Amino acid sequence: MGTLAEEIFSYKLGRPVNAGEIVIVDVDHVMSHDTTSPLAIQAFRKLTGERGGRVFDPARAHIVFDHIVPAATVAAATLQRDIRGFAREQGIQILQEGICHQVMPERGFVAPGEIIVGADSHTCTYGALGAFATGMGSTDIGVAYATGRSWFRVPETINVRLTGQLQPGVYVKDVTLELVRRIGVDGANYRALEYSGPLVEALSVSERFTLCNMAIEMGAKTGLVAPDATTEAWLRGRVNRSYPMLQPQNPRYERVVEVDVSELSPLVACPPDVNNVVPVEQVEHIQIDQVFLGTCTNGRLDDLAIAASILRGRTIHPTTRMVVIPASREVYLEALRLGYIETFIQAGASVGTPGCGPCIGRHFGVLGPGERALTTMNRNFTGRMGDPTAEIYLGSPATVAATAITGHITDPRQFLA
Ligand SMILES: CC(C)[C@H](C(=O)O)[C@@H](O)C(=O)O
Numbered sequence: 001m002g003t004l005a006e007e008i009f010s011y012k013l014g015r016p017v018n019a020g021e022i023v024i025v026d027v028d029h030v031m032s033h034d035t036t037s038p039l040a041i042q043a044f045r046k047l048t049g050e051r052g053g054r055v056f057d058p059a060r061a062h063i064v065f066d067h068i069v070p071a072a073t074v075a076a077a078t079l080q081r082d083i084r085g086f087a088r089e090q091g092i093q094i095l096q097e098g099i100c101h102q103v104m105p106e107r108g109f110v111a112p113g114e115i116i117v118g119a120d121s122h123t124c125t126y127g128a129l130g131a132f133a134t135g136m137g138s139t140d141i142g143v144a145y146a147t148g149r150s151w152f153r154v155p156e157t158i159n160v161r162l163t164g165q166l167q168p169g170v171y172v173k174d175v176t177l178e179l180v181r182r183i184g185v186d187g188a189n190y191r192a193l194e195y196s197g198p199l200v201e202a203l204s205v206s207e208r209f210t211l212c213n214m215a216i217e218m219g220a221k222t223g224l225v226a227p228d229a230t231t232e233a234w235l236r237g238r239v240n241r242s243y244p245m246l247q248p249q250n251p252r253y254e255r256v257v258e259v260d261v262s263e264l265s266p267l268v269a270c271p272p273d274v275n276n277v278v279p280v281e282q283v284e285h286i287q288i289d290q291v292f293l294g295t296c297t298n299g300r301l302d303d304l305a306i307a308a309s310i311l312r313g314r315t316i317h318p319t320t321r322m323v324v325i326p327a328s329r330e331v332y333l334e335a336l337r338l339g340y341i342e343t344f345i346q347a348g349a350s351v352g353t354p355g356c357g358p359c360i361g362r363h364f365g366v367l368g369p370g371e372r373a374l375t376t377m378n379r380n381f382t383g384r385m386g387d388p389t390a391e392i393y394l395g396s397p398a399t400v401a402a403t404a405i406t407g408h409i410t411d412p413r414q415f416l417a
């Protein structure tokens, strides 16, 4: 009897577990990437001795190169060289085909009922498939690499119930921004956010990823969607092992946040806080120097499809630049096949190799002093994309595409066919 989070921990431990308990469990997968692996490896070495230590299971230890790919500086290249050495020694495959949070599920390293820990805060994204997944510091990940175990305080759960129907031009990203506005950047601290209701049931897995991705933006330990037929269909051909379709059972939620999405219009999060959310109309005059379509929040095929449908046959504003980065190789290839990439390039966009790109201001479209960007990212913190005086606005792929055309923040509804 419990919330989905409690059900997953109870299943793992073979006994009923309640929120508030501190438990040590075997984890199913452990992940780190090019930026966080060096410290995780250091912690692993400290724990296991300089030589001879082995990871708990090389097939369930995953290193993804995504944050600075290909390496933009000698320092980044040197770190990546050292990580490659560790991976070779341990027999770990390095995944170099997109953002960790897209690649892990695509490659079948996430299944319902599993527990996954990653050295990245947006590991909570995988909860969209009914797994308990959370970001941890590199030291904890180093310990998990060595032992295959981790400790948790089983979180209390806030149920986010979504009802109603999205209006044309309004997307799950807008719903997610509305949730951050209502709950606040620390309103769900260490809680699990369990998303349910008729809207969630109707969402694609990709849209559920967008929803769960930003759970951390409310301080949550993770976001979760109970697995259903949509989940199973998406996992077919990706996950061959069996998995439990755990569901919440008479759950006791700490509270329920109910949102009727029918009333929402396209939203924009203004700098420097993700909960600084306003209807797009309020910020339409703001001039934008760069738009960026991509990231683990909104770099998937459906996101690119929405943007391409707006940009088809149009060109971006001459004083605005547009960066597009598909979240993974799989997404990129499919977008190529469907003509989206050609649409972006003809419109005047720069298309980058799958990865995080300018999301943390390391390469491929960093911002100069005083510049403003509208992006599909999940964070708009000061200095995140480059110069500390640059400003970051967040919106949906549709709002980003409409803005690319006009050069100022634009309501995407005016471009809908
Ligand atoms: C670099 C990494 C530690 C960081 C994170 O954990 O979130 C990054 O992915 C981000 O989005 O800010």
Ligand code: SF4
Pocket (backbone or CB within 6 Å): 067, 099, 100, 101, 120, 122, 295, 296, 297, 355, 356, 359, 360, 378
């Ligand atoms: S795309 Fe951005 S938010 Fe996602 S993992 Fe990469 S840097 Fe972090």
